[in-house]
Amino acid sequence: MGNTSLTFKLGELEINRLGYGAMQLTGTGVFGEVADRENAKKVLQKAVEHGVNFIDTAEAYGPQFNETLIADALYPYKENIVVATKGGFNRPGPNNWVPNGTPDFIRQNIEGSLQRLKVETIDLWQLHRIDPKVNVEETLAPVVEAVKAGKIRYVGLSEVTIEQIKQVQNILPIVSVQNMYNLANRQWENVLDFTAEEGLAFIPWFPLASGPAKLEDKIKQIAEKHQATVAQIALAWLLKRSANILLIPGTKSIVHLEENMKASEIELSAEEFSSLSN
Template sequence: MSTTESLRTFKIGGEIEINRLGYGGMQLTGKGVWGDAPDRENAKKVLQAAVEAGVNFIDTADSYGPHTNEVLIADALHPYPKNLLIATKGGLDRTGPNQWPVNGDPKHIRETIDGSLQRLKLDVIDLWQLHRFDSRFPIEETLGPVADAVAAGKIRHVGLSEVDIEQIERASKMLPIVSVQNLYNLGDRKWEYVLDYTIEQGMAFIPWYPLASGPDKLKSKIEKIAAGHNATTAQIALAWLLKRAPNILLIPGTSSIEHLHENLKAGDIELSDDEFKALSE
């Protein structure tokens, strides 16, 4: 990644400028993303440390806990700094640890938007993302309450998660889509074509599970490159993503302040074109 300031930031929806290295709150929950953070005071300190270090993009969801992660963020950071964008998601139910049934019922979507606003202590959600398409409901029905919330000033921008191009285009007929959050990392690039599409469309691409450093066949390559930069393999995995495309926003999560700062230092690693190519093969 170039150290030029223009490549360190990205404008969500073409208007909200954020640092490309953000923070994902999912790990600040109990086992199986169920219940509150085991050490709540430490979790609050991690969030505060992230903002103090320059993070101004935090990703959460009503399903993390469920609900506890949004409450935690508000408890730790409210009143929020003016430049902090908190993105949340809706569209899943939680029936137990590691259980995530999809729920695109318009009634549920309406309730989750209002619930997120209340828990996060926000008047407007800068980026609300649909967690998944629900095959039981036409996307036009699922997004109806979202469009209503945008019109009412409750939501500023809308994103999608785990979607293909056809789904993005169908949703875009309902309302502008500014971001896509799909699984993508050095070792899993099945959504490569969707990433390329978001680049063309000027949308943000937010990889979830960004720290994965790939299969064993990459191990020796990444370790060699990491040694050359005096970095960890996780930092190289993040640096590769930052160099891959200027619209990629990273949200690595952690419950450790030390690990948080380690992740953020990935933004200072500049992979050469040869190093990037070696990892991309």
């Protein structure tokens, strides 16, 4: 991408900014086992072949099936592979997500993730949601313990406000924030800018939403000019938007995966970038 760096330092870890989100490699409603397991393994292996070294998963994906799948596909992990996971959601059924920040549950999540991913240290463990029913200090107590014990290297948060980030930073250091953000939905613009100032990674989930109808024609025109897909332009815009953005587009298709990976080759002009930003 010309002058835009395609790597980001997550603590000591050098991450390629175009990563892979594994959530789609599960059953319907992010529940149960993925329909075609062999294909899912191939997608993960292909992602790594294409230079992906940051893979995002969660205890809640499946639940648990997704982490096991990643280990089956990629273990023993190549030296520079960072597998990031999350904890803090009960999954009573498909599309059903219930925050659970009780210390016992968080502790179980961490221990379970270590086993399923077959690692002694989780490179990045993220709190999937702050549970409004539990004091966040209580929720994070087992995380602080796990960091001290060497079971977690770095900690991140998900779907949080600036105030919540500051509150957690008083309890323990964090390196990343994962909030929803894409061309269509920029409600967390202030959080993105705050993380950039703080030197934290910002990991937009649902990065491929290509935007409101009013943007559609603009994106199509720009995509045609670059001989690219709309999804590639949406990713290229995010890469250009801020140097601390790590992308985790997910897909079940090797063709789409390879398409997404090419987004890093697209250099949007300042004019194209601002026409999509307005």
